[in-house]
Amino acid sequence: MGSGTNIGKVRGHGSAQHGAHHWMVQRVTAVGNLALIAWLIISLLRLPTYEHELLIGWLSSPLVAVPMMLMLVSIFWHLRLGLQVLIEDYIPDHGLKFGIIILLNFFAIGGAALGIFAVAKVAFTGVVA
Amino acid sequence: MHPEIGHAAQKNPAILFACRYVFAKALVRLQRLQPCAGSLIRGQKLVKPTNRPLSPHLGIYKWGPAMLVSILHRATGDALALLGAPILVWWLYSISAGPESYEFFTGIMTTIPGFIVMIGMTFALFEHTYSGLRHFVLDAGAGYELQTNKLWSAAVPVLALFSTAALWFFISSKLIG
Numbered sequence: 001m002g003s004g005t006n007i008g009k010v011r012g013h014g015s016a017q018h019g020a021h022h023w024m025v026q027r028v029t030a031v032g033n034l035a036l037i038a039w040l041i042i043s044l045l046r047l048p049t050y051e052h053e054l055l056i057g058w059l060s061s062p063l064v065a066v067p068m069m070l071m072l073v074s075i076f077w078h079l080r081l082g083l084q085v086l087i088e089d090y091i092p093d094h095g096l097k098f099g100i101i102i103l104l105n106f107f108a109i110g111g112a113a114l115g116i117f118a119v120a121k122v123a124f125t126g127v128v129a
Numbered sequence: 130m131h132p133e134i135g136h137a138a139q140k141n142p143a144i145l146f147a148c149r150y151v152f153a154k155a156l157v158r159l160q161r162l163q164p165c166a167g168s169l170i171r172g173q174k175l176v177k178p179t180n181r182p183l184s185p186h187l188g189i190y191k192w193g194p195a196m197l198v199s200i201l202h203r204a205t206g207d208a209l210a211l212l213g214a215p216i217l218v219w220w221l222y223s224i225s226a227g228p229e230s231y232e233f234f235t236g237i238m239t240t241i242p243g244f245i246v247m248i249g250m251t252f253a254l255f256e257h258t259y260s261g262l263r264h265f266v267l268d269a270g271a272g273y274e275l276q277t278n279k280l281w282s283a284a285v286p287v288l289a290l291f292s293t294a295a296l297w298f299f300i301s302s303k304l305i306g
Binding site for chain 2: 027
């Protein structure tokens, strides 16, 4: 601080000491959500029925499994950032805030991991013989 | 704006956007506040305001569409994060876990409370999406004129309701017909 470049002087500031990074990643994941959820809705509406066997065949296609996994990453990343702001706004106690943000990380990473694993399982093993 | 931040903002668009966002939000919040009716001139004599509200004052405001859409953005985002995303993962898990697990999922989701949740999540998704698109426009520095801001704030929930109705009309006509 003080003798660095202009960008170095402001980087990492703001109320959460993270500069504009949080804000920017929230926008990037928002665009990801917009594209990938639009894809999911259209892809689902184009299916003739929603029987289990048909969904297994649909989900095991690489052109469905890959965007589905990317969508899970984008959604859970975006919701982690959004809920972090909620927590920072309404929980003034630093210790409690820290603990709840740890729980939020478990929720976001765990939820995304479970979803991605489920898709991978169907994609690699699920084809109905 | 602090000159050093202004200088850095010229070099880094992310900071420029963030500054604009913060200033714009503060501006919108100020615009929402009603002017206080404390200092009235009566017969050339300035009546000393005795009950002027402190600004910003939580008791002095008028409901407007911009407030509604701002609150709905947070509420729908939280609903999607805490309820919608777990249901999405449960759906994928149930497909991967086998036909009985999937039937259990569809069995619960096609009860009346299940439909209420699904339709509610659909509305939350459209509301949050359109509201998010509005945020992108505001981030670009556009749409702050009072009438324009009011118009698009009011349009967001209306469009979200219309989209939810249209999507569920399509789904029901597909499933029944």
